[in-house]
Amino acid sequence: KIQECIQDLVGDKYWDYAKDFKNRIYSVCGPTRDIECDKEKSIALMDEKGINSGEVLKCVEEKGEELYTSDMGEASKFGLSASPSLVINDIPFGSNYDRSSEGLKNTVCGAFTEEPEECSETLNSTSSSASGSC
Numbered sequence: 001k002i003q004e005c006i007q008d009l010v011g012d013k014y015w016d017y018a019k020d021f022k023n024r025i026y027s028v029c030g031p032t033r034d035i036e037c038d039k040e041k042s043i044a045l046m047d048e049k050g051i052n053s054g055e056v057l058k059c060v061e062e063k064g065e066e067l068y069t070s071d072m073g074e075a076s077k078f079g080l081s082a083s084p085s086l087v088i089n090d091i092p093f094g095s096n097y098d099r100s101s102e103g104l105k106n107t108v109c110g111a112f113t114e115e116p117e118e119c120s121e122t123l124n125s126t127s128s129s130a131s132g133s134c
Helices: 002-029 035-048 053-077 101-109
Strands: 086-088 091-094
Touching: 002 035, 002 053, 035 053, 086 101
Parallel strands: none
Antiparallel strands: 086 091
């Protein structure tokens, strides 16, 4: 719900938060599903990233469940169970695609009839696997 509210309130800061959440919080609090650990470390990380943790926690209380349920409904509609997942024009790619920057670029650019200039740029080709259980 915290991540849902960060996306809702300050979406431009979400990916910076999410990257550090995975590396610094999920690895510590996730295996035991320790909600207090998650909350405490998330507040510290939000503060570090310039995200108003008070506003985010207020959002969690007021509409966190609604945001989460909506997001889960979207994932369910497409049969998605891995994070991150990719959906382009209502076509889900699930977890069966190259998750490297170059692979994602090629997936997106391959849908164009006339590719934009940016599609000729070569990106990092290091891939990662799906993780989590959402």
